[in-house]
Amino acid sequence: MKPAPFDYVRAHSVDEAVRTLAEADGDGKILAGGQSLMPVLALRMARPRVLVDVNRIPGLATITPTGSDVRLGALVRHARLVEQPHHPLLAEAARWIGHTAIRSRGTSGGSIAHADPSAELPVVAAALEATVHIAGPGGTRAETATSFFAGPLETTLAEDEMITAVDLPVPSRWGFAEFSRRHGDFGLVLVVAAEVAGRWRLAIGGVGGVPLRPAEAEQLLNDGAEVDAVAAAAAAETQPQSDIHASADYRRAMTAEFVRRALASHGKRAAA
Ligand SMILES: Cc1cc2nc3c(=O)[nH]c(=O)nc-3n(C[C@H](O)[C@H](O)[C@H](O)COP(=O)(O)OP(=O)(O)OC[C@H]3O[C@@H](n4cnc5c(N)ncnc54)[C@H](O)[C@@H]3O)c2cc1C
16 A cells, blocks of 8 residues: 655754644654654555654764763664664664664664564663653653653654654663564564663563563562562563464563573673
8 A cells, every 4th residue: 555645844953843743733743764654654554644754854863972871863773773882782682673674774763752562672761761852842851761651652752742862871781682483573572681870670572562660570680589580570560462473371471581581691791
């Protein structure tokens, strides 16, 4: 199928992008890498009246270490994350995103905005309690990833707002483990374990509507409990759905196993 007709606007600044979205009055969509939006348009699951192409806005494609964080501009392509030396957890997670063509076009801002609970960047952002920087017609705001993800493919972004950057703390130790049926597929289950400022956090993707932060499992981990107890607690905190890819029970069992694997690899150290 082909998309329904739309007007195309190439924005040259963040102000122009959010103003155009505001003028579209809820009927506009940002176009970044197009790797999630274009299939949705082609299937006519969305029919925006205006597409606002943000690819030519200067200054949004930078990766900047800022003290204990790394700031990702919204237009940083996934392929660049794999190569960057500042945030090894991010580099590892980005390797699991789709295939070469998808990583070449897909952007950090697009992935966070799309908010797929099985996607790597939202799960990393949730684990690290990343700060999402957002611009709208009334100014800018910042929100923590944990509250930003509101449901499957749902965020707190207003229709006339755009993500400009995401700040991700660099963990001192971390582990990442993902299971997908074929390399490049979305994960059935993916787990991030990250130690930030002396405290471990866990985030699990593929087991609910948003990346899950299993509070009890995190507490056990920080109290020095056995890995098996942490893994069992994490699995018990999931609320996975059965679908054509896997049953809920299978996802729960895989959660326990992949928490174990993420923790087994947690000796990895972030670059200074
Ligand atoms: C075959 C295939 C396999 C894939 N596999 C994976 C995978 O394994 N893991 C994974 O994480 N992803 C995967 N993806 C998705 C891919 O990573 C996308 O690039 C990403 O989800 C969206 O980024 P994008 O830049 O392409 O955004 P777009 O497709 O351009 O936009 C996606 C949505 O985000 C909005 N948006 C985009 N940028 C912004 C912004 N700056 N501010 C506010 N809203 C914005 C758009 O309006 C739209 O609603 C896959 C895609 C395909 C087609």
